[in-house]
Amino acid sequence: MSTNFIFIVADDLGYADLGCYGGRAPVSPNLDALAARGARFVNGYSNSPVCSPTRFALMTGRYQYWVRGASEEPMAGRARGNPELGLFPHLPTLPSLLKEKGYHTALIGKWHLGYRPHFGPEKSGYMHHFGPMSGGVSYYGHNARGEGSDMELDGEPYDEPGYLTDLFSKRAVKYVKDRAADQQPFMLSLHYTAPHWPWETRAQGKIDPEIVKDISHLDGGNVETYQTMIREMDEGIGWVVEALRETGQLDNTFIVFTSDNGGERFSDNWPLVGGKMDLTEGGIRVPYIVHWPQGMAEKGFASEQHCMTMDWTATILDIAGASLPAGHALDGVSMLPTLQNPGHTFERPMHWRMKHNDQRALRLGEWKYLKVNEHEYLFNIERDARERANQAKRDPERLRAMRSAYEAWAAQVPAVPEDAMVSLIYTLADMPSR
Template identity: 80%
Template sequence: MTNFIFIVADDLGYADLGCYGGRAATSPVLDQLAANGLRYVNGYANSPVCSPTRFALMTGRYQYWVRGASEEPLLGTSRGNPELGLHPGLPTLPSMLRDIGYHTALIGKWHLGFRPHFGPDRSGYMHHFGPMSGGVSYWGHNARGPASDLELDGQPYDEPGYLTDLISKRAARYVRERAADGQPFLLSLHYTAPHWPWETRAQGGVDPEVSKDIAHLDGGNIETYRTMIQEMDEGIGWVVQALRETGILDDTLIVFTSDNGGERFSDNWPLVGGKMDLTEGGIRVPYIAHWPRGIGRPGGICAQHCMTMDWTVTMLDIAGARPPADHVLDGVSLRATLADASHGFPRPMHWRMKHKDQRALRDGDWKYLKVEEHEYLFNLERDARERANQARRDPQRLAAMRAAWESWNAQIPPVPAEARTDLISTLRDMPAR
């Protein structure tokens, strides 16, 4: 049986990696995985902000079916609310793989609701180490206030160290344990890097001021940010080395991506916009797939359009797991593209955001975008930077894509009026716990 490692970086820009045009040598391990695997150049996140994408990753469905995903993103103010999280009754990637004999683990960030109502162990993971919140200090491991936000198998837990390294070391240990017992596994390896606060391994401790307000806007710089990526990349190398040394690398599908587009220090070139935006810089992300036994021609580039939840369905497809009849998957399997990178099929993809009343649809070369009252139409194959608005030149196409988006939107629950979207101001107003 095939093992799966689903690696998710946090707020990584489209061009932050060398294999995606990065201007700094931050990612030799990931670049090598791409060179020996596949690189997808039309890959998208389900949302331009973190927790909604994670709802889609877990369920294989558009996140809008779950109330908590309307929070853009989930914040500490949702604690105690039984509606704002991933409900334990929902089928998930880990629960469906667990049910056919896989061991399942989340090592890293959860960010899908707080206890007592929600948690990794209540949604299919048999092992978890990492933070429950969205952003935490890399040294103090705190979200707001002095207490650590880490858990180990459902219990509050902390240990000294740089969080990126703690996550990487536990992931490598987990791989060796599974190799020893021979059980196939799903490892969700969800880093907080390179999300704020911007702290590196060399800093060696917590800045007290950062601990009070980890969403600070006056910290960090491009050098620190790039170092954080490099340290994550190094840790991924420890996991790959564990796979290689235990002889299970060939039978393991590794998928690497980001939960959304980049933040202020990210490199999104040639895309515009970033986190919280439905412009390309907010949703187009790197996708690297590495699977020696399953990829037809290593080193290839795949142009197939895809989004986060497609990888969920791909892993279920490869494993032979079937969802319950009442859990209709919105994602589609990319398994055929792994065998043949030139394989392609139509893949319309839809988004909406309460933030700035945004909507988007990509269908083929074309993208329909609405931000507040402004509508846009772009041919992304000719204009990836979204500078040449074709709305007036091609009003019939604009009308058709608007109608297609509205038809899709009519099938899913509306955005609740009380959903929170203003991330930074909300964090500043939120009391320490």
């Protein structure tokens, strides 16, 4: 029997927001239960500290820097109609490779990988899509920055009333039940916009005209609203898990939950510092919960294995036995050996760059090299998760070696285009240090 896959992505969730990662509010009983029956990865990272680049990496299983659109941080409004700023249809993707393997593929939720007519979910391997094309949209008006609804259904403009998080969850439940009825293996990308701004909850029950005018409303929101948004997403995930159980598909379904980047202003990233848009740990370290009763050797374990977003693309393709096109290679590394043997870990170098503040980083074992503008840092992350004790002067040889390793990697990927746009909405000053 083929394994089904559900890849769940939260938007701007902090590392410690969930109970199973030390969260202080009871917002995630369903995700906590999945972790208790599966695994948590405590050294997991996103491919980028901002949304779209991470999604490019998830789709391709490669560093996002190979795709022009991933240099936009995040993709700005000028991406609309731009033939260069998006996920090119000719690129092999996770859904396209699984589709070739006989899987039904669906994206329920956020796309944010380029606009029509040049790009779209169905052009990159998804057989079904319901959700917004852009990044943040309002949870009741479903609009982006004062425009009309940004929602689509299978390539056509479509909208229906309701709280967006619940609409995604209910669609996912229906999708799971439909696949059980037709007995076709599936890969579902369930990409929530929660808990990304605008900060709205189910209890509001109606469109907020102020949010329709300005969905970013960076003077709005609060911790309680943010936590409620996480809880409502968690409830929906519980509905999906129950649908899998009712249809006899739970044991045979590989579920991954993560975030596209580190948290924003209301997130709990403890003990990490920084957040979205920064290559400090708070901007890139994210939760990874894996639930797969049929294929995992143990349950309820916490893995120290280092990993990043594109590694889970490689893992899914590995489990499915999907073939890559001739000459095509992934940058992602399969985590299947660790899932089958929790005591097994291996060295996993991970690289990042951001045009915003000319940031670059390399995590190698317990050490991290970080450069922000002209300032260089060397941190032992295992002993100093808050990145407060700069070892650059104490260990100059290691600093030189890690700088050289980073530069050797950077020489292999395309440079950031000079005209790439950077959003300055998010700044470190907005991030709590706790």
